């Protein structure tokens with residue numbers, strides 16, 4: 001198996017801002033412009049920067065990114081499991097691909113909680129994304145009761161198994177996984193770096209079992225849950241954490257820039 005330190009170096013860090021239900025298309029353009037103005041080529045060489053606006057802002061972000069040749073990537077927060085048809089309110093992978101989306105979230109805990117998405121639906125969404133060459137950011141994580149019972153590893157591994165049913169090794173190599181303990185999302189309760197590492201390492205080991213050690217070493221695994229500039233450095237120092245999926249802190253340009261420059265944070 002590859003030396004873990006070497007393997008982490010080979011995985012480009014990814015900082016993704018999940019804007020959730022924030023930013024209309026005017027606000028989205030303004031925020032992307034601020035990020036583009038503040039970040040430099042060195043930042044983009046070191047870190048992949050991605051924003052995940054609401055659907056209604058995607059076209060505006062696409063136009064800005066393409067027109068000004070920005071190095072900021074973008075994607076959506078959800079994708080339909082269906083290709084087309086009578087599914088009112090749904091957005092297909094084909095539609096997202098047409099908008100140039102590189103990424104899409106699948107199985108965010110807020111979708112699981114408020115829209116009853118189970119592992120089968122998440123699996124269908126992961127496969128719908130891959131079918132259109134969009135990289136799914138597969139979100140996994142335990143609630144507080146599971147954490148209190150000490151079953152966070154078994155819980156997230158079961159979610160991983162369910163979400164990757166019929167996903168090929170070639171697809172898995174392009175996958176991004178985001179470990180987001182539900183109790184740490186938007187609460188200010190950040191998992192300790194050791195908490196994040198424990199589950200991210202277990203997820204990587206399971207990818208090795210499901211596919212191969214090489215695929216496990218290539219797959220980027222993010223941590224998400226109250227990530228801010230004052231806690232990101234410790235999290236990013238962990239051997240199996242390759243980036244962050246950031247909610248609240250990604251809505252402010254200055255804070256987002258600090259997250260991208262995690263190496264400079266104390």
Ligand SMILES: O=C[C@H](O)COP(=O)(O)O
Nearest residue numbers: 018185186225226247248
């Ligand atoms: O997708 C992002 C996560 O839900 C984390 O959100 P948060 O940074 O506001 O806690």
